[in-house]
Amino acid sequence: MERQSVGQVTPEVFVFGSREKPLELESGYTLGPVEIAYETYGQPNEDRSNAILICHALSGDHHAAGVHSPHDRYTGWWDGMIGPGKAFDTERFWVICSNIIGGCRGSTGPGSINPETGAPYGLDFPVVTIGDMVAAQKRLIDHLGITRLYGVAGGSMGGFQVLEWSLRYPEMVRSAICIASAARLSTQAIAFNAVGRSAITRDPEWQGGKYNDKGPEKGLAIARMVGHITYLSELLLDEKFGRRLQSANRLSYNFSTEFAIESYLDHQGSAFTKRFDANSYLYITKAMDYFDIARTYGPLKDAFADARARYLFVSYSTDWLFPTDQSREIVRALLSRGKDVSFIDIESPHGHDAFLLEEEKLTRIVSGFLTGVSEEVPP
Amino acid sequence: MERQSVGQVTPEVFVFGSREKPLELESGYTLGPVEIAYETYGQPNEDRSNAILICHALSGDHHAAGVHSPHDRYTGWWDGMIGPGKAFDTERFWVICSNIIGGCRGSTGPGSINPETGAPYGLDFPVVTIGDMVAAQKRLIDHLGITRLYGVAGGSMGGFQVLEWSLRYPEMVRSAICIASAARLSTQAIAFNAVGRSAITRDPEWQGGKYNDKGPEKGLAIARMVGHITYLSELLLDEKFGRRLQSANRLSYNFSTEFAIESYLDHQGSAFTKRFDANSYLYITKAMDYFDIARTYGPLKDAFADARARYLFVSYSTDWLFPTDQSREIVRALLSRGKDVSFIDIESPHGHDAFLLEEEKLTRIVSGFLTGVSEEVPP
Known part of the structure; x- marks a missing residue:
């Protein structure tokens, strides 16, 4: 069919x-x-x-x-x-x-x-x-x-x-x-969840969960970045990104997003904040724990x-x-x-x-x- | 001897x-x-x-x-x-x-x-x-x-x-x-370093690296927490912490630090900020990458x-x-x-x-x- x-x-x-x-x-x-x-x-x-x-x-x-x-x-x-x-x-x-x-x-x-x-x-x-x-x-x-x-x-x-x-x-x-x-x-998975929650609750924009509009976008992005690493295998990361640089084939010697994997994580983190609520992230990871x-x-x-x-x-x-x-x-x-x-x-x-x-x-x-x-x- | x-x-x-x-x-x-x-x-x-x-x-x-x-x-x-x-x-x-x-x-x-x-x-x-x-x-x-x-x-x-x-x-x-x-x-290790650096540079206290005294303590703590998970084996985490709760043997149903692993990471993150400079963390992880x-x-x-x-x-x-x-x-x-x-x-x-x-x-x-x-x- x-x-x-x-x-x-x-x-x-x-x-x-x-x-x-x-x-x-x-x-x-x-x-x-x-x-x-x-x-x-x-x-x-x-x-x-x-x-x-x-x-x-x-x-x-x-x-x-x-x-x-x-x-x-x-x-x-x-x-x-x-x-x-x-x-x-x-x-x-x-x-x-x-x-x-x-x-x-x-x-x-x-x-x-x-x-x-x-x-x-x-x-x-x-x-x-x-x-x-x-x-x-x-x-x-x-x-x-x-x-x-x-x-x-x-x-x-x-x-x-x-x-x-x-x-x-x-x-x-x-x-x-x-x-x-x-x-x-696993304990390790709880640990990663705990770090994600810490990133959200330590973001000053979180305001004890009483944020409006924007909220703790930075903390939520960090939580998502950590999560994404755990969703992918080491093998896949090596194959998909390896040490490939994002733009030039030359090290920048500065703190711009340089390796392709950095850019990928940065994008995943930022995109997530557009569609997900930080407090929900806290509650759902807690339910998982x-x-x-x-x-x-x-x-x-x-x-x-x-x-x-x-x-x-x-x-x-x-x-x-x-x-x-x-x-x-x-x-x-x-x-x-x-x-x-x-x-x-x-x-x-x-x-x-x-x-x-x-x-x-x-x-x-x-x-x-x-x-x-x-x-x-x-x- | x-x-x-x-x-x-x-x-x-x-x-x-x-x-x-x-x-x-x-x-x-x-x-x-x-x-x-x-x-x-x-x-x-x-x-x-x-x-x-x-x-x-x-x-x-x-x-x-x-x-x-x-x-x-x-x-x-x-x-x-x-x-x-x-x-x-x-x-x-x-x-x-x-x-x-x-x-x-x-x-x-x-x-x-x-x-x-x-x-x-x-x-x-x-x-x-x-x-x-x-x-x-x-x-x-x-x-x-x-x-x-x-x-x-x-x-x-x-x-x-x-x-x-x-x-x-x-x-x-x-x-x-x-x-x-x-x-x-490895690509995965670069990814973890990138998340650590993001946690620091997205902390408003970082101020483009021109902080005084306190600095981006929250971001640095998050970076250290992520690091600590990667330094320990899954086996050790299970054996040392497992699902053990920090205080009572009863779930709190709130967002306090509950599992022993959470408390451990929280302590490691906070203690690190007392002895380490956030900008140095950026430079050294970059050198590693x-x-x-x-x-x-x-x-x-x-x-x-x-x-x-x-x-x-x-x-x-x-x-x-x-x-x-x-x-x-x-x-x-x-x-x-x-x-x-x-x-x-x-x-x-x-x-x-x-x-x-x-x-x-x-x-x-x-x-x-x-x-x-x-x-x-x-x-």
């Missing part, structure tokens, strides 16, 4: 809860009302049993596929994976993607108006966890009339949400696709005892932020419980970013896996 | 050059007068043939061993390696360590007074290279009446200086000890064609900032030219910092190597 784009899509907003009946959070705090920005691609079948929820990563959002206008230069972040004839085939599946709570792209987050004050929440926004994000998604899925998801899929922090879905609502998840992810962040299946559900072997999904794990050989061993650890725990699990470590030079870049290989694997799910005897 | 401290030492300062007769730099710019802060441990023998020059790394200085006063709580940065009965045995060797130019611990750097303006150089200080640092050290070594060094030794950026010494002044270097180093930085033996001396195999030193290379198994392969690459080039080279990759959990921490293993290796050098037939 020819692979096509889903074409033009329009984001929607689902609102639930109120100050009186808020969403209860893992912290004990509450949040309400809650807005969830989301998009859908494809159509529901009669009993709405063909829905696949896509979960986005740290800097992603609900715009996973298609364009927002005919002249839109950019497609959604996983456009290569979602569409007619693609891995998440919109001829077969009803694909849904929502912005996480705590985010800054339409769902309720620290930049939203706090109903108690009429001003943006800022740091008065409660700390949210991956579990809270999933609980909010659950409300959206209920609202859409879905009783059981054909699948939940995501990479990186999206994979955290996939795992959480499969443990929190085991009866609702037929299949779970967890890509370049883990049961918890907190995620720890063993802490919430007990040792991995026990944590997955009641899981009912068919699992697919994909890792990438040069991903050092979410190394292959972290996927393997979960796979072993599932296998020790006799669960249905597939696992593949893809040889790739692209590091952690491979899940966004290497869509050909991933398409073959995901398509095959989803076909297998359809053949399963209904429970 | 019992290992002892060298005891109390007093730094000295050597001044050379002038505005009229400055040091000519690789950039084409000049610097003069030049002050070099240095310390010596042990005594010269009659013909001063027992001198070993120690080269420090990014954040080190000339205070490599002993204490500055009887009540000094801290010893020099390589005190475990330098002293009576130690690897650099001050009963046998006359050990010298000097602060690099561009530094901030006594040698001329961007914080020094610019004789042309009477104010600190700031960004008017010329960009210096590893070659320039070594050229300045050469003037000190000449001044001390040394015609041939028994050895030059250093780790990390200190290893860059070791290699440069052996290529720039091959007739003056009997042995070269290059630890946890490389012929050039620029260092590239192939660029200066041609392909590695050719670069070392005229080298005359006996070489010892030491790498560490979990060092991902200066990976073992980078040492191996130089070793292969030397062997292909029939040079005298020893190489050992030490199994260690300590990452790049191992060269400062694992002194027992390093002592055995360096002692044996230096004994071998003494047995060599004089050229």
Whole structure:
């Protein structure tokens, strides 16, 4: 089948809860009302049993596929994976993607108006966890009339949400696709997140989170630069940039941006500040740090005892932020419980970013896996 | 022999050059007068043939061993390696360590007074290279009446200086000890340096390098935090910190420093600003980025064609900032030219910092190597 784009899509907003009946959070705090920005691609079948929820990563959002206008230069972040004839085939599946709570792209987050004050929440926004994000998604899925998801899929922090879905609502998840992810962040990954948060909160423009307009752009840019290094493999950096100079083939002997890698990072840092909110960056990285299946559900072997999904794990050989061993650890725990699990470590030079870049290989694997799910005897 | 401290030492300062007769730099710019802060441990023998020059790394200085006063709580940065009965045995060797130019611990750097303006150089200080640092050290070594060094030794950026010494002044270097180093930085290491510099120069307190007193402490702290992550292995981070919380065993659900690793990095970042100058950090990391033996001396195999030193290379198994392969690459080039080279990759959990921490293993290796050098037939 020819692979096509889903074409033009329009984001929607689902609102639930109120100050009186808020969403209860893992912290004990509450949040309400809650807005969830989301998009859908494809159509529901009669009993709405063909829905696949896509979960986005740290800097992603609900715009996973298609364009927002005919002249839109950019497609959604996983456009290569979602569409007619693609891995998440919109001829077969009803694909849904929502912005996480705590985010800054339409769902309720620290930049939203706090109903108690009429001003943006800022740091008065409660700390949210991956579990809270999933609980909010659950409300959206209920609202859409879905009783059981054909699948939940995501990479990186999206994979955290996939795992959480499969443990929190085991009866609702037929299949779970967890890509370049883990049961918890490594200490090193927490360390990089901590540096990113420090760069933001030490920026005088942050003002305790009560900034207007511009905000701590410099700090946020630094945080993103650090992040970008961790998303790329050393191999790729060497091949793509090496010691290549940005303009001349002559050292400048000054502090201009000189090596191509410097220019790349500088651009990535600055561009990010145009589309992302610094406080959301704090909240989302904190949620990532907190995620720890063993802490919430007990040792991995026990944590997955009641899981009912068919699992697919994909890792990438040069991903050092979410190394292959972290996927393997979960796979072993599932296998020790006799669960249905597939696992593949893809040889790739692209590091952690491979899940966004290497869509050909991933398409073959995901398509095959989803076909297998359809053949399963209904429970 | 019992290992002892060298005891109390007093730094000295050597001044050379002038505005009229400055040091000519690789950039084409000049610097003069030049002050070099240095310390010596042990005594010269009659013909001063027992001198070993120690080269420090990014954040080190000339205070490599002993204490500055009887009540000094801290010893020099390589005190475990330098002293009576130690690897650099001050009963046998006359050990010298000097602060690099561009530094901030006594040698001329961007914080020094610019004789042309009477104010600190700031960004008017010329960009210096590893070659320039070594050229300045050469003037000190000449001044001390040394015609041939028994050895030059250093780790990390200190290893860059070791290699440069052996290529720039091959007739003056009997042995070269290059630890946890490389012929050039990896692209990833340049990327981390670039982020560190960005954190400094984007700090409003930096003021184009013309700060007084406090300076860009926040930016410098962020730079140091990033650096620290790269100095430690993932294994060590997991073992030393893991997901341990700093105080309670309960998540705080706020943005306080929560995980032990966060607190560690925060402390390291803040402590560094008390002892290091932000502009020096810019200049020294730039010198590291620029260092590239192939660029200066041609392909590695050719670069070392005229080298005359006996070489010892030491790498560490979990060092991902200066990976073992980078040492191996130089070793292969030397062997292909029939040079005298020893190489050992030490199994260690300590990452790049191992060269400062694992002194027992390093002592055995360096002692044996230096004994071998003494047995060599004089050229």
